[in-house]
Amino acid sequence: MPSENVAVLPTNKLSKDHQLIENDMLAVDHLIRQSLHSDVVLINQVAEYIIHSGGKRLRPLLHLLAARACGYSGEQHIRIAAIIEFIHTATLLHDDVVDESDRRRGKSAAHTVWGNAASVLVGDFLYSRSFEMMVEVGSMPVMAILSRTTNVISEGEVQQLLQMGNPALDEAQYLQVIESKTARLFSAACELGAVISGGDLAMRDAMARFGVLLGSAFQIMDDVLDYTADEEQLGKSLGDDLAEGKATLPLIYARMAATPQQRERLDDIIQNGKRESLSEVHALLLSTGAAKMAQRKAELLIKQAEKALLSLPQNFYRDELLGKCKFVVQRGS
Numbered sequence: 001m002p003s004e005n006v007a008v009l010p011t012n013k014l015s016k017d018h019q020l021i022e023n024d025m026l027a028v029d030h031l032i033r034q035s036l037h038s039d040v041v042l043i044n045q046v047a048e049y050i051i052h053s054g055g056k057r058l059r060p061l062l063h064l065l066a067a068r069a070c071g072y073s074g075e076q077h078i079r080i081a082a083i084i085e086f087i088h089t090a091t092l093l094h095d096d097v098v099d100e101s102d103r104r105r106g107k108s109a110a111h112t113v114w115g116n117a118a119s120v121l122v123g124d125f126l127y128s129r130s131f132e133m134m135v136e137v138g139s140m141p142v143m144a145i146l147s148r149t150t151n152v153i154s155e156g157e158v159q160q161l162l163q164m165g166n167p168a169l170d171e172a173q174y175l176q177v178i179e180s181k182t183a184r185l186f187s188a189a190c191e192l193g194a195v196i197s198g199g200d201l202a203m204r205d206a207m208a209r210f211g212v213l214l215g216s217a218f219q220i221m222d223d224v225l226d227y228t229a230d231e232e233q234l235g236k237s238l239g240d241d242l243a244e245g246k247a248t249l250p251l252i253y254a255r256m257a258a259t260p261q262q263r264e265r266l267d268d269i270i271q272n273g274k275r276e277s278l279s280e281v282h283a284l285l286l287s288t289g290a291a292k293m294a295q296r297k298a299e300l301l302i303k304q305a306e307k308a309l310l311s312l313p314q315n316f317y318r319d320e321l322l323g324k325c326k327f328v329v330q331r332g333s
Contacts, residue, residue: 017068017316024064025057028081035082035129046122050089059189060085062214062324066193066207069317076196079137083146084189086130091153091181093123098161141195149188156180165245167267171252178219179212186215206311210321213305217298218328223248224294225331227282243275249297251281254290299329 036047060081067077097116111119127150134143159177163169190211194204226241227250241248247255247270255263262284269277285291302325312318 015316021061021064021068021317021320024068024078024081025061027078028057028060028064028085031078031082032085035086035133038125042118043122043125046093046118047089047126050093050122051085057085058218058324059088059185062186062211062321063189063193065317065320065324066190066211067196068193069312069315069321070194070197070199070203070207071313072193072197074196076137076139077193079133080142080192080196081189083130083133083137084185084192086126086133087146087150087153088185090123090126090130091157091185093119093126095157098157139196142192145188145192145195149184152180152184156182156184160246163247165271165273167247167251167255167270169247169252171249174247174249174252175216178216182219183212183215186218187211190214202311206308210305210308213301213308214325214328217301217305217325220249220294220298220301221328221331224250224291224298227278227285228291239275239278242269242278242281243273245270245273249294250285250290253293254281254284254288257288257290258284295329302326302329 032051036044036051038044038047063081063084064077067080093111097111097119130146134146137143156177156179160181163173163177187208188211191204191208194207197203199207223241223246226238226248229238251266251270255266258266266281266284268274269281306322306325309318309321
């Protein structure tokens with residue numbers, strides 16, 4: 001089983017419930033390392049580099065917590081959590097190539113080390129390995145949710161690509177893009193916790209809704225931080241979104257509040273991906289209050305996410321999920 005040969009944390013340091021989640025995460029890391037192995041050395045190098053480069057494993061953790069919160073006591077959640085991390089990592093490898101991002105999680109992006117071709121192909125390897133592992137789970141509902149999720153993520157990335165350099169992108173279009181490319185995997189991670197627990201449709205819907213709201217808020221805060229954080233906090237180069245011509249929510253709100261002359265200037269910056277104008281855009285976000293407006297939108301989504309959890313029985317794991325809500329909005333504080 002995936003939990004074999006995994007170190008057990010000392011019981012005098014943690015509560016029983018906290019220890020259980022910590023050991024679940026150790027089991028996920030153990031399974032990830034086992035499942036990454038390939039006879040092709042380059043695959044091992046690139047996959048290890050990105051998988052173990054300091055990510056918080058937020059999506060797999062959400063699945064583990066959701067499964068426990070819904071009363072699950074088996075071991076399939078370990079495998080599903082690893083699958084979710086592989087899907088997420090594959091998207092990162094592909095995204096960094098498409099976006100031409102130089103840094104990821106504070107390190108050089110994989111494509112800058114091994115080249116675009118290797119990054120794309122190793123991303124493909126992680127996708128295919130995740131589907132092999134789905135078969136091992138042996139559940140059609142699990143396969144249906146995860147396979148549909150990978151399709152929606154790809155659709156979201158294409159939607160975003162089509163909107164590059166479009167300053168007229170509106171809030172509804174933006175929210176549709178981030179729901180597809182980011183929030184859908186959060187939603188799948190949480191819904192699958194209810195699915196493997198045998199939860200009814202109401203529980204599944206509540207967990208899926210919680211995940212999509214949390215994931216949308218997470219992406220909005222990411223987009224805010226691209227203009228307000230420092231590079232060490234962000235883990236990537238500041239102004240990447242601007243350089244790519246992405247009209248994210250802070251820019252959408254700034255454009256709405258700007259004078260005609262400011263709007264014309266902002267449109268030119270977005271259309272031409274002028275990273276060198278980052279300080280100018282930052283000043284506009286401050287003067288219009290656009291960054292704060294975007295953060296308030298994230299906070300509103302988080303409040304809705306918290307309400308979605310109220311249908312679950314109160315327990316340690318539900319409280320931990322609520323804690324992740326606070327983590328998302330506090331990232332911008």
